[in-house]
Amino acid sequence: MSDLWVTLTTARSGPPLWVVLLSALAALGVVSWSTSWQLSRGLITIAHEGGHALMALLTRRKLEGIRLHSDTSGVTLTRGRPRGPGMILTAAAGYVAPSLLGLGGAWLTSSGYVEVLIAIVIVLLFCMLLLIRNLFGVVSLLATGGAISAFTWYAEPDMDAALAYLAVWFLLLGGVRPIVELQRKRRYGRAPDSDADQLARLTFLPGGFWVFLFLVVAGACLVAGAYLLLPPAFKLSW
Template identity: 30%
Template sequence: MEIIERWWQAVLTGFNSSDPLTLTPWPLLGLAALCVLLTVPRATWRIFGLYVTFVHELGHAFAALLTGRFIHGLKIRLDHSGELASSGKPGFSAVFSGFWGYPTPAVVGMALVASTYYGHASAALSIGALILLGSLIFLRNWAGIAVALCSALAAQLLVVYTPVRAIAWVVLGLGLMLLVGSVRDLFKVIGVHTRRRGLVASSDAYILATRSWLPAWFWLLGFTVVIGGSVLIAGWMIALMLR
């Protein structure tokens, strides 16, 4: 009980505003290098990529809920693939929820960077921890449950044990890693359509093309615009924080 009270108090404390993060070049370069090390090499991507996949599938899930669809379950596999089962009216809701998979990690990453720029990094960490904890109700396979539990546990530990002065740096790092991960996944799905056509049936862009009269390249372009825009906005805010 004491542990739960401590956790809840830490979550509530996180909603207090903090000072916007001020960056200097060398610490920022060090953080960027660490983020690249955790997201680009295949060995580390095998682990962190599961979290990006989790965020990807949550993007589908929340977009489905926003358009009135019913979520039957969410699956995450260790090969970085995922699946969301939902039902509702065909048409816009199915297309809208189908689109917000690949762009979601980039949008969340941009939002995390923005939270450090506007002085709300602690709130972002608390909100993220609560969302990850609540998302456990969607999972329907053991691999997905394991990924979700590890992600949720890591988020709760960060909320409770991250020193106040380090929270903005942690949130900025998570944002950068999600942005890098989203770009990596974008190149992967484009590669499926250009070089590995045998896997195209599993692509979100292909599935969206079957649900609408728009071709797959249109949806790939949509992914690129949202992800690229998120990276540019995040980069602009980071540049403004540099002193």
């Protein structure tokens, strides 16, 4: 346990600039290419539904369960007052959760605490697993957590860092695309029960405002996270 504590609390030096840029380009390619996006979008859905669940717990709503579907959609079921701040915050947390998680990951990764980030992700996946209420969701979380655990166990420390940078870039970039897709669906009337439209019914603000707010938060996280991920020497040169 003492060795584990030392590993978690010892900051390591960051990778060279080319690793940071290469991981960013790889994440951008995954998010931009339709085929790879459909295969990886479920990871963003996990973060999305996790955001709903966490906010529900923080606002003291009763969390009944989470379902993840094979079409990369998901639903988080809560019980409590049908209106009010708790319901509004819970509904608003989903689309911004991947970007906020990416920003937190960027801060930890840039500070050299890659192992802490990996440990937090595994713990969050385990906690979420306890709330899953369908078989596909269980398989998705077990596969994700198992892949991360196996990679970090067998890979060299430098490879752990590369994986962390790739994952953080994926969250920062992947947090933006679903918001753009949401507005496109709303424009053609294909998402009448989206989070933004639910928020419009809960508040006096239109759904378009909430989509814009989601996009502002995701964009700010992307800019701030990108700056954090740059090597210190490169930041000083600015």
